[in-house]
Amino acid sequence: MASKRLATTATAALLSTLGTVGTVACSASNGESVPASSPARPDASVVSPLKPVASASDIATGREAAPGAPGIGDSDFPTDGNGGYDVGHYGLKLGYDPASKHLSGVARISARATQNLASFNLDLSGFTVKRVTVDGRPAKFARAGTELGVTPAASIPNAKAFTVEVAYAGEPEPVRGSSNLGTYGFIPTKDGAFVTCQPNGAKTWFPGNDHPSDKASYDFEITVPAGLTALANGELVGAPKTTGGRTTFQWRESHPMASYLATMTLGRFEMLQGTTPGGLKNVAAVDPRFRGSLRKLYDVSGRVTDYWSTVFGPYPFSSTGGVVDDFPAGYALENQTKPMYGGFAPDDAIIAHELAHQWFGDSLSITRWRDLWLNEGFATYAEWLWSEHEGQATAEQLFRRHYSAGADDPIWSYAPGKARPDDLFNNSVYTRGGMTLHALRQRIGDTAFFMLLKEWNAAHKYGSVTTPEFVAMAEKISGKELDPLFDAWLFTAKKPTTW
Structure with missing residues (x-):
């Protein structure tokens, strides 16, 4: 997340020192609530998933269906995500009333089984679940913490497409x-x-x-009190419709997206809509408190997006822009197509960071959280490249200033190549991650380095990536043995001395 926890503050101070600019996320469409039982324990009719009926496919193959794993397989976040299926699309019908803080929704999830599937989990925190169906048939369900266990009426054969519908409220x-x-x-x-x-x-x-390793496309139908604006990923589908004092907005993100990049931010916003100088749809929105920053957000987002398209390869999505809300989050997040700035007007460096994430983090998502430097190190280095492009401090100057930190500085004791789940957004993941890229640039030269950035994006567009894959591509393009460099910069808890 760009400047997650404003990790770029250190860069901001550095840029300021060097003379640069700035400082351094059913109801049907009427939003009515869904009556349901207590979220703490299921209805009597859904007390516990029953053993499913074996499908003809299971019997024919001799493989009995089994439950999908309760986690997707990320050892650092073992309960995140789920096994046994892959989601292709989310259709979300959501209604929210800020006065009561009540949300009601129907989620229609299109997925494909990756095993003979007897039951499976969905991640859901809180809420009361009224109804779950699988392929239109009622399914048994039960809650355990943030897991919603679902047992369909019949098991699902491996590779079969299926649809889950969940009605919930709270x-x-x-x-x-x-x-x-x-x-x-x-x-x-x-x-x-x-x-x-x-x-x-x-x-x-x-x-x-x-979990970011299971990406999907999204349709959002969001109903809110008239006078409010609901913003989601992608592009608006048709004009908002108001009836009975409520307005419904439909947004569609047709490109694959990690779940943590999805948003339904809503409130009172002032907006600018148009295109970047290069012709890409551009949408900027700000809370009225930040109306003075609207034009800058719109203009800088457009210029940055167009420039990154020349450095990283074609922009991977259909629109760009950003949103400033008045919630004092103190951080920004690279929500796909609509970076979110929480309670502050972003400067050029943070906008450059968040929009670089549209390539590094959004189009190319990490397979496991330990590789977070592939998102944050790249976006941090993009800040340095933007500074260089704008005629301010060069990437070399910024690298040298950070490298001047003493050997006992905390940045050297945290090896960023394995982000820690209890300290995920440590400054080392950002700054030392960015320094790793500059060390690589020095080692292989500008021609190979910038070719690598474009090839990395082209080869893995809309996919998931790991650090070993990046190292392998860097070695292939440069023709150099690079393990010592990456070991020193990413995986050794001390100040590197060679690159």
């Missing part, structure tokens, strides 16, 4: 993380909601497979 509760995670997820505000979900806060407002 008052969303954000995640109040420890250490530098802060507060994230669905956060109620005075006039709406600020929704930024990194790393695992999507489950605070819709059921799903809440």
